[in-house]
Amino acid sequence: MFKDLDPLLHSQLRLAIMSLLISLESAEFTFIKEKTNSTAGNLSVQLDKLSEAGYLMIDKSFRAKKPLTTCRITKKGIKAFEEYVAVLKQYINK
Amino acid sequence: MFKDLDPLLHSQLRLAIMSLLISLESAEFTFIKEKTNSTAGNLSVQLDKLSEAGYLMIDKSFRAKKPLTTCRITKKGIKAFEEYVAVLKQYINK
DNA sequence: TAATTTGGTTTATTTTATAAACTAGTTTAC
DNA sequence: GTAAACTAGTTTATAAAATAAACCAAATTA
Numbered sequence: 132m133f134k135d136l137d138p139l140l141h142s143q144l145r146l147a148i149m150s151l152l153i154s155l156e157s158a159e160f161t162f163i164k165e166k167t168n169s170t171a172g173n174l175s176v177q178l179d180k181l182s183e184a185g186y187l188m189i190d191k192s193f194r195a196k197k198p199l200t201t202c203r204i205t206k207k208g209i210k211a212f213e214e215y216v217a218v219l220k221q222y223i224n225k
Numbered sequence: 226m227f228k229d230l231d232p233l234l235h236s237q238l239r240l241a242i243m244s245l246l247i248s249l250e251s252a253e254f255t256f257i258k259e260k261t262n263s264t265a266g267n268l269s270v271q272l273d274k275l276s277e278a279g280y281l282m283i284d285k286s287f288r289a290k291k292p293l294t295t296c297r298i299t300k301k302g303i304k305a306f307e308e309y310v311a312v313l314k315q316y317i318n319k
Numbered sequence: 320t321a322a323t324t325t326g327g328t329t330t331a332t333t334t335t336a337t338a339a340a341c342t343a344g345t346t347t348a349c
Numbered sequence: 350g351t352a353a354a355c356t357a358g359t360t361t362a363t364a365a366a367a368t369a370a371a372c373c374a375a376a377t378t379a
Contacts, residue, residue, distance in 0.1 A: 133241045147227045150316045
């Protein structure tokens with residue numbers, strides 16, 4: 132009746148991150164932090180989890196001598212997000 | 226940008242319970258247990274939480290000498306569910 | 320009358336989310 | 350030039366949540 136919701140995506144912050152990245156394709160740490168209104172610590176942890184699951188790719192470099200973390204959603208991430216949305220609809224539509 | 230998701234509803238089992246009750250208006254413990262594929266212990270705990278939040282009403286009686294727990298969604302519960310769905314759409318629609 | 324089943328509740332454990340503390344390098348103010 | 354503060358994070362600790370395991374009472378069955 133109710134299919135399981137991907138626990139990796141069923142988390143407010145991680146879902147917000149994926150929601151951002153699915154339309155932007157690429158975003159910086161500080162940008163995501165602002166848009167999701169999260170703390171750096173929490174964001175860092177959740178980005179790592181998404182990255183370890185292969186849902187996004189994280190690139191660490193430097194810009195103007197400051198660390199620059201850039202995130203990009205993967206095909207796997209897009210698929211997981213779409214599947215999550217499809218399953219979620221079982222719960223909320225009717 | 227991203228409004229907070231009601232933490233009480235952003236839980237797979239509690240969301241499934243509410244999803245069932247919003248269309249059924251009333252259901253028995255064992256029925257919900259079957260439909261949500263949950264364990265009795267977990268269901269009992271989550272029903273209590275929803276009940277304490279005023280999202281549903283629980284009636285305990287007996288039938289054929291066996292305990293009978295019946296649940297019914299409240300107006301507050303319906304409103305909370307609808308609001309949750311509305312907020313969720315911010316995350317999943319584009 | 321002892322074991323099993325039904326319909327749960329309570330308690331304990333594991334997992335998760337989140338916040339607090341910390342780090343490394345940079346810029347600014349004195 | 351050095352102490353204080355800022356940027357951009359990471360790591361660790363704590364709080365909260367989900368879940369499972371253990372338990373209970375009454376009834377039924379063997």
